[in-house]
Amino acid sequence: xxxxxxxxxxxxPEHELWAHFSxxxxxxxxxxTSILLIGVGVGVTLLGTILAYLVVMVEFPGRxxxxxxxxxxxxxxxxxxxxxxxxxxxYSGYAQVWxxxxxxxxxxDIRAGSWxxxxxxxxxxxxxxxxxxxxxxxxxxxxxxxxxxLLGASPLKVFFKISLPLARPAAAAGLLVTxxxxxxxxxxxxxxxxxxxxxxxxxxxxxxxxxxxxxQLASLxxxxxxxxxxxxxxxxxxxxxxxxxxxxxxxxxxxxxxGWLITLFVLGVFMLSFAMPMLQLLIWGWESxxxxxxxxxxxxxxxxxxxxxxxxxxxxxxxxxxxxxGRCKQDSLWLKGxxxxxxxxxxxxxxxxxxxxxxxxxxxxxxxxxxxxxxxNHIIFGSIFxxxxxxxxxxxxxxxxxxxxxxxQIKPVFTQxxxxxxxxxxxxxxxxxLPMMTPGILAGGLLVAVDVMKELPATYLLRPFGWDTxxxxxxxxxxxxxxxxxxxxxLIMVVFGSIxxxxxxxxxxxxxxxx
Amino acid sequence: MxxxxxxxxxxxxxxxxxxxxxxxxxxxxxSVTVYSSRKExxxxxxxxxxxxxxxxxVDYLTGKGGALIERLKLEGSSTPxxxxxxxxxxxxxxxxxxxxxxxxQTETLKSNIPAYLRDPQGLWTGLxxxxxxxxxxxxxxxxxxxxxxxxxxxxxxxGRLCLRTSKKIYTKSLTASVIYNHGESxxxxxxxxxxxxxxATPNAKDSHVMNAILSGQCDVGLVNTYxxxxxxxxxxxxxxxxxxxNQDTTGVHVNVSGAGVIKNASNAKGxxxxxxxxxxxxxxAIYGSLNKEYPANQNIASDGMVSSWxxxxxDNMNLSQAGILQAxxxxxxQIKGYK
Numbered sequence: 001x002x003x004x005x006x007x008x009x010x011x012x013p014e015h016e017l018w019a020h021f022s023x024x025x026x027x028x029x030x031x032x033t034s035i036l037l038i039g040v041g042v043g044v045t046l047l048g049t050i051l052a053y054l055v056v057m058v059e060f061p062g063r064x065x066x067x068x069x070x071x072x073x074x075x076x077x078x079x080x081x082x083x084x085x086x087x088x089x090x091y092s093g094y095a096q097v098w099x100x101x102x103x104x105x106x107x108x109d110i111r112a113g114s115w116x117x118x119x120x121x122x123x124x125x126x127x128x129x130x131x132x133x134x135x136x137x138x139x140x141x142x143x144x145x146x147x148x149x150l151l152g153a154s155p156l157k158v159f160f161k162i163s164l165p166l167a168r169p170a171a172a173a174g175l176l177v178t179x180x181x182x183x184x185x186x187x188x189x190x191x192x193x194x195x196x197x198x199x200x201x202x203x204x205x206x207x208x209x210x211x212x213x214x215x216q217l218a219s220l221x222x223x224x225x226x227x228x229x230x231x232x233x234x235x236x237x238x239x240x241x242x243x244x245x246x247x248x249x250x251x252x253x254x255x256x257x258x259g260w261l262i263t264l265f266v267l268g269v270f271m272l273s274f275a276m277p278m279l280q281l282l283i284w285g286w287e288s289x290x291x292x293x294x295x296x297x298x299x300x301x302x303x304x305x306x307x308x309x310x311x312x313x314x315x316x317x318x319x320x321x322x323x324x325x326g327r328c329k330q331d332s333l334w335l336k337g338x339x340x341x342x343x344x345x346x347x348x349x350x351x352x353x354x355x356x357x358x359x360x361x362x363x364x365x366x367x368x369x370x371x372x373x374x375x376x377n378h379i380i381f382g383s384i385f386x387x388x389x390x391x392x393x394x395x396x397x398x399x400x401x402x403x404x405x406x407x408x409q410i411k412p413v414f415t416q417x418x419x420x421x422x423x424x425x426x427x428x429x430x431x432x433x434l435p436m437m438t439p440g441i442l443a444g445g446l447l448v449a450v451d452v453m454k455e456l457p458a459t460y461l462l463r464p465f466g467w468d469t470x471x472x473x474x475x476x477x478x479x480x481x482x483x484x485x486x487x488x489x490x491l492i493m494v495v496f497g498s499i500x501x502x503x504x505x506x507x508x509x510x511x512x513x514x515x
Numbered sequence: 516m517x518x519x520x521x522x523x524x525x526x527x528x529x530x531x532x533x534x535x536x537x538x539x540x541x542x543x544x545x546s547v548t549v550y551s552s553r554k555e556x557x558x559x560x561x562x563x564x565x566x567x568x569x570x571x572x573v574d575y576l577t578g579k580g581g582a583l584i585e586r587l588k589l590e591g592s593s594t595p596x597x598x599x600x601x602x603x604x605x606x607x608x609x610x611x612x613x614x615x616x617x618x619x620q621t622e623t624l625k626s627n628i629p630a631y632l633r634d635p636q637g638l639w640t641g642l643x644x645x646x647x648x649x650x651x652x653x654x655x656x657x658x659x660x661x662x663x664x665x666x667x668x669x670x671x672x673x674g675r676l677c678l679r680t681s682k683k684i685y686t687k688s689l690t691a692s693v694i695y696n697h698g699e700s701x702x703x704x705x706x707x708x709x710x711x712x713x714x715a716t717p718n719a720k721d722s723h724v725m726n727a728i729l730s731g732q733c734d735v736g737l738v739n740t741y742x743x744x745x746x747x748x749x750x751x752x753x754x755x756x757x758x759x760x761n762q763d764t765t766g767v768h769v770n771v772s773g774a775g776v777i778k779n780a781s782n783a784k785g786x787x788x789x790x791x792x793x794x795x796x797x798x799x800a801i802y803g804s805l806n807k808e809y810p811a812n813q814n815i816a817s818d819g820m821v822s823s824w825x826x827x828x829x830d831n832m833n834l835s836q837a838g839i840l841q842a843x844x845x846x847x848x849q850i851k852g853y854k
Contacts, residue, residue: 024850090723091715092730107732109715191719193680193854206581207687207845209609355585362589461582465548465574465595468555476554476577481722481742 017204017213025200033196035114036121037179043122044178047269048129049171053163054266056137057145059250060259066266067134068505073273074127074447075497077454077471079187080490081124083478084277086191089116117192121182123273128181129174135405135508136170137163145251155252173401176232180225180347180397186457197221198349211355218352225347229340278494284487292477292485301492304453304469307384311391312449316441318342318392319399323407323440324433343397350394350457357390357462383464390458395451399444406440407433439507446504450497546572547785550587551600552580553772558600561801565792571785580606580684587615587777597780598789602772603684604641605691608838611638616775619787627794627812631831632771641771641834642793643802644809645739646827647689648767649758650725655734661758664693664768667735668708676712677724677733681848685721685739685770690848691840692768695832699847706851717854722746729753739770744807744820759827766828770837771811 054060055067073081088095091107099105110116140163148158189196197217205214254262322339345353410433418428434441456471463469470489477486551558555577562573578586580601587594587610599610610616611634620637632641649661660671667676679686694702714733718724721742727733743757759767774793776786792798799810803818816822 020846020849024846086723090726091732092723092726097730107730109732111716190680190682193682193716193719195854199682203682203845203849208842354582358585358589460578461586463576465576468577472577476556479720480554481720481745 017208017210021200021204021213021217025203029195029197029200032114032194033183036118036194036196037182039114039118040121040125040182041175041179043118044126044129045171045175047122048126048174049133049164049167051126051266051269052130052134052137052167053159054262056134057163057250058252058254058262060254060262060266062263062267066263066270068502069270069274070130070266071127071501071505072270072498073124074131074450075494075501076124076274076277077187077456077474077490077493078121078124078181078185079191079456079478080281080474080486080494081273081277082120082188082191083483083486084280085116085120086110087483088276088280111192111194114194117188117194120188120192121178121185123269124188125178125181126269126273128177129171132170132174132405133167136167140166142251149251158251172232173405176228177346177398177401179228183221183224183347184349186349198352201349201352205355211359214352215356218348218356221347221349221352222344225344226340228347229343278491281487281491281494284484285491288484289488292488297489297492299466300468300470300473300489303467304471304493304496307387307391307459307467307469308449308452310384311388311395311452312445314388315392315395315399315448316403316445319396319403319444320434320437320441323400323403323437324429339400342393343400345393346395346397348394350390350455350459353394354390354458354461357386357393361386384467387459387462387464387467390462391448391452391455394455394458395448398447398451402444402447403437403440406437406443410436442507443504446500446507450500453493453497545782545785546574547597547782547789548595549573549575549598549600549774549789550583550596551575551577552583552606553577553600553602557806560805561793561798564798564801565789568792568797569788571788573789584610584613584615588613592779594777594779595781596777597782597786598774598776600642600772600774602645602770603688603837604771604773604834605684605688605838605841607634607639607641607771607773607775608835610775611636612838615778617778617780617783619776619790621787621791623791624794627791627814629811629813631833632773632811634775634835639773639775640790640794641773641811643772643799643806644769644811644829645685645741645772646767646769646809646829647685647737647739648760648827649735650728650738650743650755651735651758652728652731653754653756655731658756658758661735661760663761663764664689664737665697665705667712667737668705670708670712672712672735674712674714675734676709677714677727677736678709678717678853679721679724679737680717680719681845681853686848687841687844688770688837689737689768690844691837692765692830692832694840694844694847695836696765696830699843703847703851706848706853710851710853725753725755728755740809740821740824741807747820748807757824759825761830762828765832766830768832769809769829771834772808773811 051070055063055070087093089110090096091109096107096110100107144162144166145158148162153161183197185196186198186202188194189198197220201214201217201221204210204217253259322342348356414432414436415428418432423431453469454471456475459469460472460475463472470493473489474486474493477483477489549558549562555575558575558577562575566572576583576596580603583599583601584606587596587599590596599615601607601610616634616638618637619640620633624633624640628640628642632644633639649664649667651658651661655675666672681687681690690702690706693705697705715727718727721738722745724736724738725743725746728736740757743755746753746755761767774790776783776790780786794812796812796815799812799815800818802808803810803821807818807821809817809821
């Protein structure tokens, strides 16, 4: 629905503002957005794929421990990582102060150019690609790789000729999610003061009070997302990737120095993306715990949990129905279209989606007013219904991709044999499809839960009284520059997120053993 | 996990969720409901003191100013809000222009708050005054080098200036005052000069600007004085000082935080009581000590630290101009490449 509202805005053009935007803002924004997307895209694909390949295919010291540790950065909200990095690495941060004073390196503005913000995004979002390619590497048939080795191919050649092509669809799926997240981000880009397309949307809405131009710009964003999804599907092609038997022996053993170098590299990524920011948050939190901690955190944690769990259940429920196998064949292009639309919300910045929803609700409310003479606004704003609706629209893509991936692994032979044995469709779903899709359903649910917990803009705009979340507390304190105090709610979020990620990882282990 | 157990959990949970979302909050009749873009930790102590004095309960919802205005517009006559509280005259002016406020001009307000800090039609009332002025490094800048906002555009500050992002409302209002005082084309030159003098990409926050000066990245910047106050409170020996800008010309740019009573308020009486209480000496002192702002009530003295910065001449531009000229200011900054 928010997408339709956004699209309808083209009926109300505003020429003067468009002239200003296209003359003074858009050329710069399009190039800075493209640089950011290309940089982040290349970065997460390389880093995520290489890490996943190393932990799956190579035995090196500390591998078991690092394999799950690499999931953890997903629990840190991007804006939290951004303010920690700025606090440490900007000109006035102690890393640079130390470099200037002890090493005599001249200081520099890390917010100039785009490398620092690209690096930040890469370290926040690489887990998407890592998660997906890791699962795909695990499913690859070891005997293919053994065959490659027997034919005398070097490890690099095996990687490029066998493993990488097989993992391409998974990497593309992770890349797609990353690109959409980057397009929708507002927190990191405002801390770095880096202008993207989202900046123009906010400017149109906030500065020029033109909800129409904002919606028109947002619809361009949706269009871009649509093409991205289209090309990703196209790139995946008709190929089907069924799971193979998983073996626990690693094709490669990295011994001695090589092994330790790999350990150092993987550990370095973990330190930079999780351990160092956590340490900084702990230091800040320690300084401010007396000032900031109070009984109201019980309420913040409760409402965060209720919203997170409800949104995860609802999203996963809908995504499961959409992803049930065999539907697209019988049903039509129409259904495919609905699914595509339902997953587009991910590219919309949270507050654009929220405003789209508000306008949509206003229309519905006007209709109800016309028929019943009573406004329903107080019911809508007094409940968390609207907020849950926004979460579901925004994070459908995450749940759907995860569940669809597991649905794709149901070999047609299962369906056929069940049919031959006279199973009804309902029984087929209940006894064959759902049990087989369970890993994807659980994984999707956990990912959505972590994302909802971190969500800020839609929550800030749409929540009813008494539904403040931890993310809102982080925002309110960090907006005033009170990072020490903001560390407290941020730490609680990261701890909860880490627990969810560990459950996710545990499930993953279990399913890979049983499959 | 067994899928059937999972589904039964889902069903139980959905029932719980539905029952929790249908409990629409009941607001008791005599409580006052406030929408505020001031952050919770700055308003909660005020509301608690108010409840203690009057017995009237205050419920509040925080949010971003622009977003709350949209929400108020959409909620229309069914809004639970009785009062809207925000920072920046531009925001207050815009809320007034959207017909969200009702006219409130009581004797108490008139005697507590001077006319130039109130909307001429009584739609909103300023409750605290914030000054945006020059901050400089005491190690690398002589106060005699400093004079006006416009002077920061002169070549002698090349590579020595740090500014906050143009996306922040305080920058927009200051630029609006530059347009008001100098005209649009001169204002454009001044902004270009600022941009040329920048030592770093404009910062996201005033506190970052001051940190940049302290660490030697730049020598001068522009900040709201209460951010300076908070920094000095934590780090009394910081090599930073405030300089009152434009003292021989138009005066320091000031802005307000303030509030208005919602047109469709269900408890307008309570909201007016709260507004009057917020303008009283007692509340104004809390404002000063909580956030190092200047009182809007001229009958009381500033907080101790705040008064130690000395008195200064204020720009007497009517504050509604900040709202009227805001779009022009943003456009100009976007054209001149002030990020």
